[in-house]
Amino acid sequence: MITQKPLFYAGLLALIFVLPFLFPAYGVQLAAMWLMIIVAMTWDMTGGQMGYNSLGNIFFYGTGMYVAALVFIGMSHDIGAYTDASGGGSFQFTDAQYFSGVFFGLIAAGLFCAVSAVVIGMLIFGLRGPYFAIGTLAVAIAAGELVSNWDWVGGGQGIALPIYPGDIDVGKKFFYFLFAGLGVTIFIFLKWLYTTRFGAAINAIRDDEEKAEAMGIHTMWYKLTTWAISAFFVGIAGGLSAFQLIHFEPLESAYQTINLGIFMVVCVLLGGKGTLWGPVIGAIAFHLFKEVTWAYLLGWQWVALGGLIVVTVVYFQDGFLGWVKQQKPEWFGVRVDNGSTENAGTAK
């Protein structure tokens, strides 16, 4: 196993690299699959590992879009004038302006969302269970409404951004690799984070927050930090989507609570909550299911999707990895009492 593991990861990286060249026609779908993986992995940080089910992570996606777009525009033009003209007319971006705008836009989107998570978190992390879920959803819905009525940021029309300067196919690969790079970075980061004391602390909060408090763990700090890290990555992913989509609206694409906002939760449930690989596997499975039903079940795709969600929630709550863990607990390092330790507890 020891020698196989690096080989497995090297093979995986190679696959990630060649995919857009093997399937050049599917560049956009592949990028969308990465987006699904990213929002699922980051949702699981709070939902699976910490026990706080957020229905509002889409807020960071939408906010990331806006912040990235506004910083991008603001670096080269007057934002109000730009949105007034819906991005049309004389607003040009040089290559240098485009790439530096994308770079700083993404960074700003991540940072802004991380700070938002801390501020919102301080207000609503006192809520537990379903109240937290509804509280976060309310934030996302309110933000969508607020932004649609704010003309300076484009109002209900949203914002139009320039297309990638250069070859269209190169542009597709550019975004694929940015999404893939972000996804791989998050995966490596989480793989490490979950082995640290930090990972153990958020698991403790999930298992028994009152006990964690009684043991002096800085529960609020861990909750805020976890959500801020999660929001940072989602914000960047939102920003990337803004540049990839070219045009986005506040309710349909940015704060899309009932689409991506719910899909990310379904991905995690499907693959297995609170595991490293579960969200990744779930996101890939969900994305394939969605693409196939959209292509072949025209008119019925939402019914099929709804059916999948119901089946997952009712029969498959622990997801694919949860099911495997039940079958093969030893693969996950869980040991079962074999009766040879009867005398535990006696004085020695």
Add this chain to the structure above:
Amino acid sequence: MTKIIEVTGVSKSYGGVIANKDISLSVKKGGITGLIGPNGSGKTTLFNSIVGYHPIDGGSIKFENNEISNMQVQEIARLGMLRTFQQTRIYGEMNCVENMLISLPHRKLTWRERFSSNTKVDYERADHLLEFVGLFEKRFLRSGSLSFGQQKLLEFAMALMNEPTVLLLDEPTAGINPTLINGLIDRLKRANTEFGITLFIIEHNMRVIMNMADTIYCLAHGEMLASGTPDEIQNDQNVVDAYLGAH
């Protein structure tokens, strides 16, 4: 000896039920203090007040001469005063070693250390303390699968892992197999003498507490009925009537 906990005139009621009425007591640093009383006499309520689990209606609670009655559970825990629960609380999905590691004194960790892995020293301490309470053989089992008594032992070991100055134990022998109780008494005493932890113990079993404590307080109907050495308590007619007589 100096007083490490000082409770003065503390009252607490739940709706119409007066659970604690004008309670005053003190816990000596380095000693073992007992708290006894019939079921429902307000012992757990007093513990909850001391560790900041709920606001009190009146009175003062001092820890190392500082008022703590307005502080929150975590803040008080970080001062080095820990409690175990009558209904035992452990992280049931984790195995015993994981339960121990998460109980490291987080108040002593820097930010960097929070983002680090546990050290070899941490693992050794966890193993050592699990051995101390007799759970070494079970260390890799899911803690939720242990018996109630074993979970109590684990919770005790977790508390020790946290390196507290004072440990408040709520009925540590309840649910423990009677043949193991002597061993547990021995370990509690060693926690006091070897690790220097001040103990404040709620105990239902008279034999156990008489054997350990240097000072005992007795509650009845939410009020302080008597206090003194084990001998004095044993011979106090009020205690005999209210507590021993009830059994």
